[in-house]
Amino acid sequence: MDEITPVSLRRRRLLATSVGFATLATGAGRLWAAPRCADDADWIPSTRSLQDLPRQMQALGVPGIGIAVVEQGRLAWSRGFGLANAERGTPVGEDTLFEAASLSKPVFAYVVLQLVDRGELALDKPLVAYRRPDYLAEHPWIDRITVRDVLRHSTGLPDWRKDPANEKLVPAVAPGTRIDYSGEAFVWLQLVVETVTGESLDETARRMLFAPAGMRDSSYAWDSGLAARSAYGHYAPGDAHPGMPPQMLREAFEAALPIATQWNKPLAAWRYADAERALPLVQAHAPPGVANWPSDILANAAASLRCTAPDYARFMALMVHAGPASWELRPATRSAMLSRQIDVPGRWTEKGLGWNLESTARGPVFYHSGSNGGIFKTFALGDAARRRALVVLTNAANGNLLYRRIVRAATGLDLLAFDL
Numbered sequence: 001m002d003e004i005t006p007v008s009l010r011r012r013r014l015l016a017t018s019v020g021f022a023t024l025a026t027g028a029g030r031l032w033a034a035p036r037c038a039d040d041a042d043w044i045p046s047t048r049s050l051q052d053l054p055r056q057m058q059a060l061g062v063p064g065i066g067i068a069v070v071e072q073g074r075l076a077w078s079r080g081f082g083l084a085n086a087e088r089g090t091p092v093g094e095d096t097l098f099e100a101a102s103l104s105k106p107v108f109a110y111v112v113l114q115l116v117d118r119g120e121l122a123l124d125k126p127l128v129a130y131r132r133p134d135y136l137a138e139h140p141w142i143d144r145i146t147v148r149d150v151l152r153h154s155t156g157l158p159d160w161r162k163d164p165a166n167e168k169l170v171p172a173v174a175p176g177t178r179i180d181y182s183g184e185a186f187v188w189l190q191l192v193v194e195t196v197t198g199e200s201l202d203e204t205a206r207r208m209l210f211a212p213a214g215m216r217d218s219s220y221a222w223d224s225g226l227a228a229r230s231a232y233g234h235y236a237p238g239d240a241h242p243g244m245p246p247q248m249l250r251e252a253f254e255a256a257l258p259i260a261t262q263w264n265k266p267l268a269a270w271r272y273a274d275a276e277r278a279l280p281l282v283q284a285h286a287p288p289g290v291a292n293w294p295s296d297i298l299a300n301a302a303a304s305l306r307c308t309a310p311d312y313a314r315f316m317a318l319m320v321h322a323g324p325a326s327w328e329l330r331p332a333t334r335s336a337m338l339s340r341q342i343d344v345p346g347r348w349t350e351k352g353l354g355w356n357l358e359s360t361a362r363g364p365v366f367y368h369s370g371s372n373g374g375i376f377k378t379f380a381l382g383d384a385a386r387r388r389a390l391v392v393l394t395n396a397a398n399g400n401l402l403y404r405r406i407v408r409a410a411t412g413l414d415l416l417a418f419d420l
Contacts, residue, residue, distance in 0.1 A: 042069070043069050043410045044071070045406065045410045049409045056405060060237070060398040060402050061236050061237035062082070062234075062394050062396040062398055062399050063083040063085075063234050064086075064098075064394065065395075066098055067080075067081075067392050067393075068309035068313035068391045069388070069389070069390055069391075069410075070382075070390075072388075073317055073321025073322060074317055075313045075317055078308075080093065080094065080309065084232065085231070092231070095308060096308065097229045097308060098308070099376040099378075100378055102369065102378075103370040104301060105301070106319075107218075107305055108189075108301040108305075109354025111193070112193065113333050114208050114329060115193065115208075117329060120196050123148045124148055126143055127146065127188060127192055131188075133169075139171065141174050144175050144176075145171070147192075153179050153180060154175055154176050155175050156171030156174060156180050157169060157184050158180070158182060159182055169188075183303060187295050190301035200270055200299065201220050201298075202220045203268065213315065215315060218312075219306060221268035221270075222249075222257065222304075231376075232250075236396065245375050249303070249304055251286075252291055255286035255291055256275075279294050279297065303372055307393075312393070316380060316391060319337070319338070319384065320384045320387045320388060338352050341353055348416055362383070362413070363385055365382060367382070367415065369400070375397050376395055377398075377402075378392065378399070378403070379392045379403040379404075379407065381415075390411060392406050
């Protein structure tokens with residue numbers, strides 16, 4: 001899955017004597033430390049790191065991985081390694097799709113802010129002014145939640161309800177007062193976007209972002225073609241469960257696919273009302289627990305994006321390059337995505353609009369991680385000032401252990417986000 005674009009790259013200059021991971025001994029054990037790389041070194045993994053990667057994948061039980069790097073605001077390099085399905089021996093190819101998991105959220109945030117730039121949404125307007133789903137509780141805090149609150153995770157809403165079929169969605173605290181990471185909030189905002197565009201999530205994302213950005217291998221939805229190219233998630237080594245773990249999104253979408261075929265309406269075109277109507281039909285033949293509420297069988301702004309590593313890097317390029325095209329975010333809006341949006345005392349990391357922000361010895365970076373079903377672990381990191389980014393997509397429970405090693409080796413950064 002190699003891809004090289006004709007950009008002039010400043011090659012890596014390692015200040016450490018090894019490209020491996022240095023260790024620091026402490027009384028409490030051994031701590032991993034990042035190798036020291038020159039400030040102007042690019043983030044393309046070194047040859048020695050790539051040669052050692054299969055050994056690390058085997059040790060950590062990560063069958064497949066996709067890595068992509070942005071330099072000078074453009075996709076500069078990408079590779080895929082290992083297996084998309086370890087049981088079948090299916091290799092990771094250049095078109096293998098990984099579940100991006102919560103890396104779905106920054107992509108959706110970008111689309112939302114495109115609508116803000118066009119005047120179709122307002123950042124500080126309450127969501128209820130656009131749409132109030134029936135599953136919301138009657139509570140005064142609900143009426144105060146804004147688009148900005150969703151994108152900076154200050155709605156007060158939970159991540160996910162335990163029993164969405166029977167439980168109303170209610171905030172735990174007043175919006176704008178603390179950080180509460182919430183997938184539920186993104187789903188509500190997704191329904192708002194449906195209302196203002198008259199389209200499904202995937203239709204809007206494709207029209208406004210995927211098509212103009214050349215992200216041909218990205219979708220929030222599902223069909224037989226996407227199924228054939230999608231990686232499977234895997235347990236960690238030594239896990240007592242036999243065989244493959246439950247493939248949550250795959251199983252839910254596969255259960256809905258016959259209904260989409262019968263209706264002659266692809267899942268990519270489904271809106272929430274379609275999922276509501278289809279739910280009892282899906283539940284009639286799906287295994288228990290696969291589809292509990294309409295959002296389980298609907299493209300999901302918080303979690304269901306699947307893409308190749310190069311495609312996600314193309315999105316990251318939009319976050320770090322200069323001179324945007326007319327369809328891209330305005331420079332001030334892009335800057336707002338990467339600027340602190342809420343002041344919560346005592347936090348070691350900040351929230352932008354769709355991104356986490358961390359200060360490092362080399363300046364600020366933005367990042368996001370993802371985990372779907374505990375078996376797809378993903379990470380994206382960007383440095384806007386140096387116009388570079390790194391994306392790592394994995395298909396295993398220990399993928400987070402591997403992507404941390406890759407990020408440390410390639411960038412020389414040891415993020416607090418990896419330990420807290």
